[in-house]
Amino acid sequence: xxxxxxxxxxxxxxxxxxxxxxxxxxxxxxxxxxxxxxxxxxxxxxxxxxxxxxxxxxxxxxxxxxxxxxxxxxxxxxxxxxxxxxxxxxxxxxxxxxxxxxxxxxxxxxxxxxxxxxxxxxxxxxxxxxxxxxxxxxxxxxxxxxxxxxxxxxxxxxxxxxxxxxxxxxxxxxxxxxxxxxxxxxxxxxxxxxxxxxxxxxxxxxxxxxxxxxxxxxxxxxxxxxxxxxxxxxxxxxxxxxxxxxxxxxxxxxxxxxxxxxxxxxxxxxxxxxxxxxxxxxxxxxxxxxxxxxxxxxxxxxxxxxxxxxxxxxxxxxxxxxxxxxxxxxxxxxxxxxxxxxxxxxxxxxxxxxxxxxxxxxxxxxxxxxxxxxxxxxxxxxx
Amino acid sequence: xxxxxxxxxxxxxxxxxxxxxxxxxxxxxxxxxxxxxxxxxxxxxxxxxxxxxxxxxxxxxxxxxxxxxxxxxxxxxxxxxxxxxxxxxxxxxxxxxxxxxxxxxxxxxxxxxxxxxxxxxxxxxxxxxxxxxxxxxxxxxxxxxxxxxxxxxxxxxxxxxxxxxxxxxxxxxxxxxxxxxxxxxxxxxxxxxxxxxxxxxxxxxxxxxxxxxxxxxxxxxxxxxxxxxxxxxxxxxxxxxxxxxxxxxxxxxxxxxxxxxxxxxxxxxxxxxxxxx
Numbered sequence: 001x002x003x004x005x006x007x008x009x010x011x012x013x014x015x016x017x018x019x020x021x022x023x024x025x026x027x028x029x030x031x032x033x034x035x036x037x038x039x040x041x042x043x044x045x046x047x048x049x050x051x052x053x054x055x056x057x058x059x060x061x062x063x064x065x066x067x068x069x070x071x072x073x074x075x076x077x078x079x080x081x082x083x084x085x086x087x088x089x090x091x092x093x094x095x096x097x098x099x100x101x102x103x104x105x106x107x108x109x110x111x112x113x114x115x116x117x118x119x120x121x122x123x124x125x126x127x128x129x130x131x132x133x134x135x136x137x138x139x140x141x142x143x144x145x146x147x148x149x150x151x152x153x154x155x156x157x158x159x160x161x162x163x164x165x166x167x168x169x170x171x172x173x174x175x176x177x178x179x180x181x182x183x184x185x186x187x188x189x190x191x192x193x194x195x196x197x198x199x200x201x202x203x204x205x206x207x208x209x210x211x212x213x214x215x216x217x218x219x220x221x222x223x224x225x226x227x228x229x230x231x232x233x234x235x236x237x238x239x240x241x242x243x244x245x246x247x248x249x250x251x252x253x254x255x256x257x258x259x260x261x262x263x264x265x266x267x268x269x270x271x272x273x274x275x276x277x278x279x280x281x282x283x284x285x286x287x288x289x290x291x292x293x294x295x296x297x298x299x300x301x302x303x304x305x306x307x308x309x310x311x312x313x314x315x316x317x318x319x320x321x322x323x324x325x326x327x328x329x330x331x332x333x334x335x336x337x338x339x340x341x342x343x344x345x346x347x348x349x350x351x352x353x354x355x356x357x358x359x360x361x362x363x364x365x366x367x368x369x370x371x372x373x374x375x376x377x378x379x380x381x382x383x
Numbered sequence: 384x385x386x387x388x389x390x391x392x393x394x395x396x397x398x399x400x401x402x403x404x405x406x407x408x409x410x411x412x413x414x415x416x417x418x419x420x421x422x423x424x425x426x427x428x429x430x431x432x433x434x435x436x437x438x439x440x441x442x443x444x445x446x447x448x449x450x451x452x453x454x455x456x457x458x459x460x461x462x463x464x465x466x467x468x469x470x471x472x473x474x475x476x477x478x479x480x481x482x483x484x485x486x487x488x489x490x491x492x493x494x495x496x497x498x499x500x501x502x503x504x505x506x507x508x509x510x511x512x513x514x515x516x517x518x519x520x521x522x523x524x525x526x527x528x529x530x531x532x533x534x535x536x537x538x539x540x541x542x543x544x545x546x547x548x549x550x551x552x553x554x555x556x557x558x559x560x561x562x563x564x565x566x567x568x569x570x571x572x573x574x575x576x577x578x579x580x581x582x583x584x585x586x587x588x589x590x591x592x593x594x595x596x597x598x599x600x601x602x603x604x605x606x607x608x609x610x611x612x613x614x615x616x617x618x619x620x621x622x623x624x625x626x627x628x629x630x631x632x633x634x635x636x637x638x639x640x641x642x643x644x645x646x647x648x649x650x651x652x653x654x655x656x657x658x659x660x
Contacts, residue, residue, distance in 0.1 A: 024465055026457075050464045050650060054457065055490040062450065062457030062487075063464075066430070069448065070465025092451050220446040221466045223425050227392075227441050229449035238395060238441065 002181040009147040009173040010035035012180065013103055014043070016151030017075055019184040023049040024074035026063035028056055028082060031115045032171040033105035036077040057085035065089060065098045069228065071219030073155055075101035080109040080122055084129065090164050091130035092230045094253060097207070097215040099158035099193065101151070103167045105174040106333075108360045117360025118171035120282055123337040126166045127311050135254035138166040138311040139264065140281040144178040150308065153264060156191040161256055162214050168310070170333060172283035172362055193217075200224040205235040213256035254312075261314035267306040268321065270296060274303025276372060277325040279342055281307055284331045284363045291368035300372060310338060315345040322346060329371055331355040331363055385422055387414035392444050399438055403589070403597045405556030405582035406503060410439045412559040413472075413501065416566045417445075420470075427470045430459040432479035435510045436503035436582075440474050453484025456491040459498050467497075467647045467655035470570065477504040477518040481537050485517070489546035492575050494646040497655075499569045499576040502539055505584040513587025524591040539579045544639045549574035551639040556582040557604035561636070568637060574645045581633070 007015070014036050017025075025044055027037045037053070044051045050067070054060040060076045067074040078086060083104045093100050106122050108114035122129075126138040139154055141147040150167060158165040194210050196218040206226035207215045218224040227237035232246045240246070267285075270292055271277065278288040285306040295302035305321060305328075318341070322328060328350055330339035336354035343352045355371055357363050391414070400406050421427060424445035431437035433452035440447040446469070450458045455473050463471045480488050480502045491498065507525055508514040514527040518539065522531040544551045550572040554562035562580065569576035581604060583589065589600040647655040 024461065026461055045650075050652070052460070052464060054460075055486055058451075058454055059457035059460075059487055059490070062454045063461030065450075066448070066458035066461025066463075067465035068461075069458075070462045070469075072465045074461065074465075088451055089454070219466075220428050220448070220462060221426060221469050225424060225444050225446055227447045227449070229441065230451060231449065236394075 002183055004179055004181050006177050006179050007144060008035065008175055008177045009144050009169060010105065010175065011039060012144045012148040012182070013077070013151050013167070014039040015182060016148035018043060018047055020152045020155040021073050021190060022075060023072035024064065024067035025049070025051045025076065026054045026060045026067070027076045028054055028060045028078065030079045030082045032107055032174050033077045033079050033103065036103060057082035058088060061086045061089035061100070061102065064100045065093055068098050068100050069220050075103065077103035077105065079105050079107045081112060083122055083125060087129040091132060091134060093164040094134045095230055096228050097162040097217065099162050100164050101154050101158055101167060102164060106168060106170045114360040116171065118283060118333060118362055119360065120170050120284070120333040122168060123310055123334065126168060133250050135257040136166070136311045137163055137257060137260060138168050140308060140310050141169050141173060142282055142285045142306060144176065145180045145182065147173060148182050152185045157260060159193045160191045161212070162193065162217070163257065170282045196224060207233060207237050208235045209252060213252045257312045260312060261309050261317060264308045266308060266321065269304040269306065271303035271305060273324070274301050275324060275326045276300055276302045277305055277322060277328045278368060279305045279328055279330040280332070281310065281338070284333060287363055287365040288331055288368055290365040294365070294369050295372055313341050318342070318345045322350070325350060327351045327353065329353045329355055331368055333357055333363060385418040387411060387418045390414050390418055390424060390444050392442055395442050398442055400435065401586040403585035403601065404435070405601050406436055406439060408556045408559050409503060409562065409580050409582055410442065412562045413566060414443065416563050416570065420570065426468065427472065428462060429472050429474060430455045430462065431474040432476070432484060434476040434479045434508070436476040437474055437479060453479050453482065454487060456484065456487040456498070456500065460491060460496050463496055463498060464647070464652065467652045471498050473498055473500040475500065475502050477502060477506065477539065478508040478516045481517045481539055488543065492543050492546035492548040492577065495547060495549055495574045495643060497573055497645045497647055500578065502577065502579045503582050504539060504579055505582045505588065507584050507588040509584045509587055513584065513591060525588065526591065540577065540638050543577035548577040549641050549643055550576035552637045553579045553581065553633060553635050555604045555635060556580060557601055565637060572640065574643065
């Protein structure tokens with residue numbers, strides 16, 4: 001029986017990482033994520049891992065990628081300004097297929113913004129922040145317990161698909177305390193990296209993809225000698241500018257992420273007959289749930305659709321899940337980012353409304369409840 | 384005994400370096416040193432940034448990691464802490480290691496991570512077409528200093544020493560024999576070893592400053608055997624045909640060495656003692 005404890009989202013993230021077998025953390029202090037670093041600086045070395053505070057965020061993720069290539073589960077944690085600086089190495093980890101976890105505890109931007117106030121402004125940065133075309137993975141927990149569980153999932157996805165994974169939550173989730181009973185993952189719940197195909201030698205192909213389209217790199221020092229680069233590369237890892245190879249690699253790296261939405265399906269709350277649906281994630285989804293209950297008391301067939309995976313998006317599944325909805329309100333702590341996904345996926349007949357709140361104050365239940373009767377909303381479709 | 388040639392990835396040839404470039408000589412020196420120390424490079428990792436010098440790691444049959452511009456030392460730090468038993472060599476250039484990556488250089492030196500950093504100094508950004516670098520001396524012409532450089536240049540070795548590197552040396556492509564000795568000592572040293580290697584970019588820096596063609600620029604590094612044997616001899620000042628000084632006199636050889644705990648020792652990493660010295 002797990003013990004009941006009162007902890008914050010940031011603490012849950014650190015504990016989830018330790019339970020996942022984290023062995024390397026390289027980070028740089030930034031509010032509102034610093035507790036993750038602080039906790040791991042104490043607990044990770046006791047678990048046999050390495051904690052190092054690097055000189056900046058580029059260095060943090062660089063060290064994480066280096067450690068991951070050494071075979072360790074590795075992560076960093078940051079917030080908006082640091083997340084921006086990490087975009088370079090997120091792109092590198094995508095193309096070089098190095099598993100790693102980046103936690104982004106979101107605060108108000110742009111720039112230094114409001115360092116301690118909540119936001120969900122990094123959603124599109126997680127998708128398009130690094131240059132070039134690349135598939136991205138971003139998970140969004142909405143409770144302290146879910147931060148713990150999704151941290152475990154994030155490592156699993158990173159390892160199985162050999163990709164960087166972003167776990168992103170707003171400052172409310174990061175600093176909110178909840179009583180939780182955490183269930184550590186069983187050993188069989190921790191997914192391994194694909195094993196290298198073939199023996200070391202001149203014919204070894206570190207970047208030969210498996211059936212899931214994932215490269216099968218060994219770790220450095222394991223007796224295989226191979227090349228890793230941020231240049232486009234062939235199956236040996238050697239640089240190539242062959243247009244067909246480049247095109248196929250871009251497509252493969254995006255396609256290999258396709259299974260993720262099915263692994264972590266969205267939460268559908270009172271959705272079976274709902275024609276008025278809130279789409280919300282993170283802290284906003286918590287008040288949206290209360291708004292649904294209040295609307296149901298008034299006889300409105302309201303529901304909540306809460307994605308746990310923000311990227312990649314399974315558009316067909318989203319369209320199917322929201323097929324009965326006549327009005328969809330996408331509520332976010334930004335000027336309307338994930339609403340663009342919803343608007344694009346749904347047919348023109350569905351009324352998609354963006355409720356985007358900035359300023360650093362959380363969305364309230366009253367606000368979302370009020371929307372149901374408010375006719376003066378900005379319609380994404382009509383513009 | 385292993386030969387340098389056996390440590391090459393022949394399937395990666397031809398290489399990208401220009402005729403007259405000193406980088407290949409430096410790579411050869413490194414390969415000969417590695418061949419003396421290892422039967423194969425299973426336990427050696429070469430980590431590089433971006434630029435002409437950084438491309439050479441791909442030609443070596445080791446665990447090779449070609450990273451992002453300026454940040455090789457950060458990848459190497461993570462890798463070394465994850466696999467402390469590995470011999471990790473970082474290959475970087477003057478633009479890579481002192482420009483975009485200057486912050487990482489001083490912090491790697493400060494931590495005294497047990498890495499060997501070879502900084503190829505050709506006084507310009509070669510791969511991008513011969514632009515002004517933090518090592519370009521005053522008045523030198525580059526593709527972005529058409530009226531002559533107005534900025535002072537870094538002394539890379541002095542910078543590394545000031546930042547805490549426990550081994551600092553400077554070698555030159557012109558004397559690979561001396562360079563090999565310096566590299567061996569750098570690899571033997573436990574802690575952050577920094578070796579600045581003076582090489583040349585004849586194709587851009589040489590052409591822009593009318594310093595001849597082919598190996599002419601490399602030969603300007605020439606010094607007498609007597610000077611070399613004194614280890615700390617100066618190397619020649621270089622002037623353009625117009626008489627402008629485009630290279631300062633710099634001391635060569637091992638410039639600084641001290642013993643202090645490595646980062647790995649301070650962290651008490653298991654496995655670190657397995658690294659052969």
